[in-house]
Amino acid sequence: MGMIGCASGKKGAVATEPIGIQLRRLDDQSQWRRYDVLLSFESESDRVFVDCGPNTGKRDTQIAHAGHGSLAIPAGAQSIDIKLSSLLRGRKFPGDWTLVGAYVYTEQPLTLHTSYLAGEKSLGRRDIPIPARQWTAVFIDLTKLDPNLPMGMMQIHTDGSAAIYLDDVMLVDNRQVLVDTTSADSQLEGWKIVRRGFAIDGDAPGRFRFALDTPESASNGWVVQQVNALRALFTSEDKSKTLCIYPDGRAFWDGVYRPMGSMEQLGQTIAQQHENPAEVQVLDESGKLNRSTPGDANHDGYNECRGAYQLKSTGSRMQIRLTPHTASVVLPVLEIAGLPAGKVQVTIEGRLVDQWVRMEDGEVLVVIxxxxxxxxxxDIRVKGED
Ligand SMILES: [Ca+2]
Ligand SMILES: [Ca+2]
Structure with missing residues (x-):
């Protein structure tokens, strides 16, 4: 098979770099806390840990994800078994590791089916489309693995239509605490949101919990757009889908109010003010209501997808007048663009409010x-430096 010429541009990377740096460069894996490459196919001996049936794999030195070598598995193989129990003998598994997997490369697009096999149990089955001539990550989520199961193997099934190159079999810990305000001693309602494996788990202690799939485990999985002490915003692969959650349990699914937890106290009031938002007036030309944010269906300055009034300041101080259109408005949320850097001071009728955060894009989020x-x-003003 003369595939080598075509693939020359996809060879690993500059040979003098350590493999760890190559991996970081080849993939944007900034979310990884740590990883451990178990098989790099830089030496012949790595081959013995991979069983691909009668047509055994050969070490290839033309195509590599990192370093100089990979394992070339000829067309016709149906199953590629990575023998983790031998590889990890004597080690704790999964321990803190959240993912196990490898990178694969093929000359023709195909779909691989992966799973983790322990005894009679098969877990974490995924179907992963592999584009042609592009090293692709093939990983399994270990976070739901029963630690009492005997250690098993990672299995990759293929229809055998094309040769497959395998490199960098590795364990990854991608656990990332996105926010944790559960121990904060402020008046804020604390919450903790963690990404781990292919899921995002949220916990507002005693109030509600949620679990979201990421796109690796579900085609309509959720991607983190923004997470902070006051709000979490997710979008789905399908760009039109949004989910906005506040630590008090308010949640807006594509602009539809569907709270987390019971929301017995405020649920009805918030549902009403979401349907019929308050009128917001900006005083003294200190800014304006922004009626054109994505997610504000009717351009009235209240963004249904985020449950927040959208404002744009022209200076360091802004005064607004909020008039309910319902019996009352509870915990209104303001999102203010255009404020200069510095510490924000928010007062309502002269009373100080400390529920604000400066977001990555510089906008200020305030919950009254x-x-x-x-x-x-x-009254919102910026006072000096942070
Ligand atoms: Ca390699
Ligand atoms: Ca609106």
């Missing part, structure tokens, strides 16, 4: 901790 029943003045 009040029930508003009449026209109310809110």
């Amino acid at each position: 901790p009040a029930r508003i029943q009449r026209t109310t003045l809110i």
